[in-house]
Amino acid sequence: MIQIIGSPISPYVKKILALLVMKGLEFEVDPITPFYGDDRFSELSPLRRIPIFIDGDIVLNDSSVIAQYIEETWPSPSALPSTPAARAKARWLEEYSDSRMGEVFIWKGFAAKVVRPRVFKEPFDEQAFNDNVQTGAVEVMDYLESIAPDDGFLAGSFGLADISVAAMFCCMRYAEWTPDAKRWSKCCVWLARTEAEPVMAKVNEWSDALITAPILERRRIAAEIGLRLTEETFGLKTPRRAAMSQL
Ligand SMILES: N[C@@H](CCC(=O)N[C@@H](CS)C(=O)NCC(=O)O)C(=O)O
Numbered sequence: 001m002i003q004i005i006g007s008p009i010s011p012y013v014k015k016i017l018a019l020l021v022m023k024g025l026e027f028e029v030d031p032i033t034p035f036y037g038d039d040r041f042s043e044l045s046p047l048r049r050i051p052i053f054i055d056g057d058i059v060l061n062d063s064s065v066i067a068q069y070i071e072e073t074w075p076s077p078s079a080l081p082s083t084p085a086a087r088a089k090a091r092w093l094e095e096y097s098d099s100r101m102g103e104v105f106i107w108k109g110f111a112a113k114v115v116r117p118r119v120f121k122e123p124f125d126e127q128a129f130n131d132n133v134q135t136g137a138v139e140v141m142d143y144l145e146s147i148a149p150d151d152g153f154l155a156g157s158f159g160l161a162d163i164s165v166a167a168m169f170c171c172m173r174y175a176e177w178t179p180d181a182k183r184w185s186k187c188c189v190w191l192a193r194t195e196a197e198p199v200m201a202k203v204n205e206w207s208d209a210l211i212t213a214p215i216l217e218r219r220r221i222a223a224e225i226g227l228r229l230t231e232e233t234f235g236l237k238t239p240r241r242a243a244m245s246q247l
Helices: 011-022 039-044 063-073 084-120 126-147 160-174 185-196 198-211 215-224
Strands: 002-005 027-030 052-055 058-061
Touching: 002 011, 011 027, 011 063, 011 084, 011 160, 011 198, 039 052, 052 063, 058 063, 063 084, 084 126, 084 160, 126 185, 160 185, 160 198, 185 198, 198 215
Parallel strands: 002 027
Antiparallel strands: 002 052, 052 058
């Protein structure tokens, strides 16, 4: 049985869960927030990051590495388009989402407003959050608007690129920021189309149920909403920062 360590709220975990759902694979989840990981978590994830993918002896880190492994191991249905050029475009958008959107939407957005106050009980810096929205988020949105398709999906049919980019928007919604649908209309229509896809709707339903739950209650809530849980958890009750943490 495949095990995914990490909360579905994380866009990187969500990417992997969406691929597993898309491919009809069964899996168990340990829905932890990375800062609560124990020593075994550090051994399996040297950067103390989620997701971790475990399947028997195979332990993988980094959502892009995991996504590629899943695609190669269970190629059908494919999450990538068929031509090399379109596949490259999909991988670029996955990378853009993981890196630049990760910095703007996750670290300086969702993590700064939601995670830091909740996990580390530190004050929210509203000015820094607003500065990031007015510069970083605008730059990201202008780029996405320039590549958003009039219809259909980012790299052809619905797949990895759409999942990766859309997952970032969900976290910014939790930070009470949504893009202006008039200013970035093509991107917003693409996002609505993507979030209406059953795979995306399912993984967003999981994170929506968990985001309102106290962090230490999330395992119980995850079971209640029908996620299959790992027998053991890597989660502790007190948080600690990781080597590369930007919080
Ligand atoms: N490049 C990594 C990024 C994963 C990542 O940053 N995950 C966040 C959760 S959204 C995390 O674990 N952060 C904890 C930390 O870096 O301290 C991937 O694609 O898996």
